[in-house]
Amino acid sequence: MKRRTAELSADDLQTLARSPDEGLRVKAALHPHTPLATLLSLATDKAIGVRRALARRMGAPREVLAQLARDPTRPVRCAVAAHPGCDEPLRRRLWTDSDGNVRAVARHAAAIPHHFGEDLARISRNEPVPASVLAEFAELGGQARRAVASHRECPRDWLERFRHDADAAVRLVAETRMGLSLDTLRAFARHRLASYRAIAAASLPWDDARMPELLADRNERVLLALLRRPDFPAAFYPQITDSPPPAVRLLLATHEALDAAHLQGLLRDPLAGVRRRLARRRALSAEQFEVLASDDDTWVKLELVKRPDCPEAYLRQWSRASSELLRRAVFAHPGVTPDILVTASALRDNHCEIGKHPLTPEHILVQLADSADLFVRGAVAQNPSTTERMLSQLARDADSYVRLQVGRNETCPLSLLLDLEHDPDFVVRRHIVWRADCPLEILERRAADENKHVRYAVADHPRATAAVLSGLARDGAMFVRARAKERLSGS
Numbered sequence: 001m002k003r004r005t006a007e008l009s010a011d012d013l014q015t016l017a018r019s020p021d022e023g024l025r026v027k028a029a030l031h032p033h034t035p036l037a038t039l040l041s042l043a044t045d046k047a048i049g050v051r052r053a054l055a056r057r058m059g060a061p062r063e064v065l066a067q068l069a070r071d072p073t074r075p076v077r078c079a080v081a082a083h084p085g086c087d088e089p090l091r092r093r094l095w096t097d098s099d100g101n102v103r104a105v106a107r108h109a110a111a112i113p114h115h116f117g118e119d120l121a122r123i124s125r126n127e128p129v130p131a132s133v134l135a136e137f138a139e140l141g142g143q144a145r146r147a148v149a150s151h152r153e154c155p156r157d158w159l160e161r162f163r164h165d166a167d168a169a170v171r172l173v174a175e176t177r178m179g180l181s182l183d184t185l186r187a188f189a190r191h192r193l194a195s196y197r198a199i200a201a202a203s204l205p206w207d208d209a210r211m212p213e214l215l216a217d218r219n220e221r222v223l224l225a226l227l228r229r230p231d232f233p234a235a236f237y238p239q240i241t242d243s244p245p246p247a248v249r250l251l252l253a254t255h256e257a258l259d260a261a262h263l264q265g266l267l268r269d270p271l272a273g274v275r276r277r278l279a280r281r282r283a284l285s286a287e288q289f290e291v292l293a294s295d296d297d298t299w300v301k302l303e304l305v306k307r308p309d310c311p312e313a314y315l316r317q318w319s320r321a322s323s324e325l326l327r328r329a330v331f332a333h334p335g336v337t338p339d340i341l342v343t344a345s346a347l348r349d350n351h352c353e354i355g356k357h358p359l360t361p362e363h364i365l366v367q368l369a370d371s372a373d374l375f376v377r378g379a380v381a382q383n384p385s386t387t388e389r390m391l392s393q394l395a396r397d398a399d400s401y402v403r404l405q406v407g408r409n410e411t412c413p414l415s416l417l418l419d420l421e422h423d424p425d426f427v428v429r430r431h432i433v434w435r436a437d438c439p440l441e442i443l444e445r446r447a448a449d450e451n452k453h454v455r456y457a458v459a460d461h462p463r464a465t466a467a468v469l470s471g472l473a474r475d476g477a478m479f480v481r482a483r484a485k486e487r488l489s490g491s
Contacts, residue, residue: 010035022047029054036061043067048076055079065090072166074099081106092116098142098167123147142167149173172196186210194219201225206233220245227251237262246271253277263288272297279303298323305329312337319344331357355379365390374399381405388413400425407431417442426451433457444468452477459484 008016008031016028017038028034029042029050042054043064054060055068056079068080069090080086081094082105094106095116119133124147134151137144138158142165148154149162150173162174175184180203188200189210201214202225214222218241226232227248237259244252252258253266253274266274267288278284279292279300284307292300293314302325304310305318312335319330319340327344330336331353338361344350345364354360355368356379369380369390374397380386381394382405395406395416400423406412407420408431421432421442426449432438433446434457447458447468452475458464459472459480464487472484 014038017042022049025050026053030057039064048073051076052079060085069093074101077102078105082109093140096141096144098169123151126152142170145170146173189214194221197222198225215239216241220247223248224251249274250277256282267291275300276303298326301326302329305333316340316343320347328353351376352379356383358385369394374401377402378405382409384411391416395420400428404428404431426454430454430457447471452480456480456483
């Protein structure tokens with residue numbers, strides 16, 4: 001006949017605690033009469049179920065809860081955080097646990113004292129804190145220990161202790177601050193987490209035995225850490241995997257010493273961004289330039305047009321491309337020649353750009369000055385290479401926009417400015433006044449202009465004399481008077 005639970009002796013309970021049956025050990029952990037020594041031995045039981053049952057035990061001794069609060073398993077620490085017997089020192093440790101779920105349970109079980117949360121925030125922000133506060137948080141959960149290890153006032157002997165911490169994240173912070181040992185880096189090179197392998201990739205010597213494994217790694221983070229090292233050896237390019245991730249290919253395209261095999265593969269890369277970066281390389285062979293020039297992506301060709309060494313043949317070809325962006329880039333290229341502009345003038349959509357280009361031959365400008373498109377005529381009117389004879393013709397244009405562009409042209413002769421000063425459109429007259437080299441005689445006459453906006457332009461002109469400004473200070477338009485008075489007062 002079985003004994004009743006209440007009649008089990010201490011020896012019986014100890015026997016149950018050593019039983020190979022996990023269920024019996026759980027019963028021993030939950031029995032109300034189990035001795036403290038037996039409970040402490042069960043707190044180190046290999047079965048998570050036993051330790052979690054012990055953490056849920058009503059009336060669990062404080063010593064047992066303190067041991068379970070350091071348990072490596074999250075469910076056990078969560079059970080301790082939710083236990084009604086968990087006092088404030090234990091809960092503080094769990095408030096700063098390295099696991100967010102444990103922290104959430106602890107914070108839900110009891111509110112965090114205001115000063116405690118503030119102190120943790122100050123340590124995390126690397127602000128000055130008393131040594132006693134640092135010492136207190138150094139004994140708490142993994143999150144708190146990480147913050148202390150990162151703090152600028154953390155003593156070196158604490159960092160040495162943190163290097164052997166049970167929390168891997170705390171160890172990493174401490175070793176990073178003290179300098180990772182070669183053995184640690186080699187261990188990181190084989191770590192299952194890519195973040196650790198990336199640390200090894202960024203710091204291990206190139207001749208280390210672990211380096212070939214890292215070069216063959218297919219993780220983007222690890223390969224980027226290798227390629228971002230300024231001392232990356234050119235001899236190691238062939239060891240990189242043949243089809244690296246997109247971000248790695250983007251970075252490879254910027255490496256000037258890239259091996260021929262990878263470079264050849266990147267020229268036909270399916271990612272247009274990779275081909276664009278190749279087009280920006282300092283050195284491209286004629287064959288590589290030709291491959292990129294035949295690319296279907298307009299932006300790749302645009303990068304080629306921006307190159308100072310872009311061959312004239314391609315500039316001529318792309319001056320009549322279907323892409324307006326590409327044609328504009330050709331006209332802005334320092335290597336564009338009058339012959340290219342003549343060739344490009346065969347395309348009507350180029351007329352505005354050619355009309356204002358200073359290298360456009362005179363006979364092309366003459367043709368464009370008679371264009372039916374007012375914007376083309378306006379482009380010729382603002383071209384510094386346009387002759388005085390053509391400017392005189394355009395100054396009599398029926399459209400005020402063209403006459404305005406003549407007035408803005410830096411090479412416009414004074415005789416034309418004097419004519420345009422009396423233009424029927426006030427916008428043309430105002431642009432004459434806006435010229436930095438506007439003659440004083442024009443400013444004096446335009447100070448009596450019928451349009452208030454022209455008079456304001458006179459009041460705002462830096463060459464306006466005190467006599468002109470004094471007259472405008474009595475102007476009928478309030479904003480003209482105000483500006484003239486400001487100028488007179490030196491504002």
